[in-house]
Amino acid sequence: MLQADKLVILDRDGVINEDSDAYIKSLAEWHPYPSAIEGIARLTKAGFTVAVATNQSGIARGYYDETTLAAIHEAMHEHVNQAGGKLSHVAHCPHGPDDGCTCRKPLPGLLTEIRDTLGLDSLEGSWMVGDSLRDLQAGTAVGCHPILVRTGKGSNTEQLLSQAGIDARRFDDLSGFVDWLLG
Template sequence: MSEKVVVLDRDGVINQDSDEYIKSLDEWVPYPQSIESIARLHQAGWQVAVATNQSGIARGFYTKATLENIHRELHRRVNIAGGELAHIAYCPHGPDDFCHCRKPQPGLLEQIQDVLHLTDFEGCWMVGDSLRDLETGAAMGCHLALVRTGKGLKTEAQGEGLEGTLIFDDLASFVDWLLLEQQNELNCR
């Protein structure tokens, strides 16, 4: 039996992205319905995890403490909405650090796999707004979804590497579709 896990990129999927980085809690602005969407997934039996590159730490734009403060607020809002985040994995390294955890490398998903005790990612979803999100998910065997928020429209327009990827306007529309698919599957049994 496959696991029910959805892995989300953060910036551009859950919250607004910025080419200037999200450097403080004040700059962290969730998209409408993204927090509720995470809660809905949890309530429908899905574990939700986040895999996010945060090279702003390596670049000196913000500290790990600032990032942890943002993530505490994300957990708090999801909990208030009736949901739960199973894990947030982040890479604090820069692109020149050649680490194993910076997407598109698989380290963040391997961390999620260990924390959630997953045998594999069969049946799991990776939802992102960039090609590197999709490449990470594909390398681990996830189903792939691209959202048009954040860098998603640009990624879609480039058109490369999107084979087998479902495309949605935003996280809420992905969750609407996934939960409808889940209900249809249950009705067919």
Template sequence: MKLLILDRDGVINEDSDAYIKSVDEWIPIPGSIDAIAQLSKAGWTVAVATNQSGIARGYYDLATLEAMHTRLRELVAEQGGEVGKIVYCPHGPDEGCNCRKPLPGMLKTIADHYGVDLAGLWFVGDSMGDLEAAVAVDSQPVLVKTGKGSKTLGKTLPANTLIFEDLAAVARALIHT
């Protein structure tokens, strides 16, 4: 199985320090929907692991989050692709869960769902927490410059982090290798 795991905000859709609180605020990054569809059509399963502490903070509810994910699935389907498992952490940063990145709980949930080993598997994110979650399970950390990615570039990245302009560039690299 060819499995790719993506962070959501800043990788697939525009990010906001004020949180993405509605379907109207969920705006895809140019090229990201097509990238997921192209990967899917090329035989990749594309899963999503996303911190969503806005739920714990009361900014939006689970129904709103599910509506955003339904919109993502619809847009990718319109391009002939499919989105795999979407896992989210609804907890705040101080709740002590094991799923909130940089902890690897969501990545392990996806691996268990598909029955795969995370070693070497690419996890694409835009933050240091995403990269640290990848390293925690021996996955390949992949940084995109969208979202918080340009700011993350200024930090000391984990060894062997791959860097791409955006999700479309990641898709081109995976499809044409």
């Protein structure tokens, strides 16, 4: 049975792949960080379960649709599988910031979806890796250890952590976190 401390939840854009202020609107615009793909594989091989929680408001904004998102996520799974890793669940929020949903980070809805899908009672002690304040806020709301990576928007987010009251470990990228966690 999965233990919460063996679960790593990742944000997608800025953690697994390059981020874009213009949104990732097509498979051609999705560029994974090779070290992140390898990091996911290393986690899997070390007995960790890896899941993804990603806000995708570009759907609500009409920039792309669920079919395009599914193609991007299929490619993400293929890259991870080819490296010897596995993503156990990918949860996404298709809503815009003013839609009043319960899934959009910083709310913890995506994380509770992951918890329920994976059959956990709690996420207390699991890991939430993100590059934005809302990623870490969602994680701390459900008891995850917050991890900030400096890729994507992470360098800018780093300055906001203390005023937000979040004590997060910080790493240059996902691979650096994996080195530390497995070290």
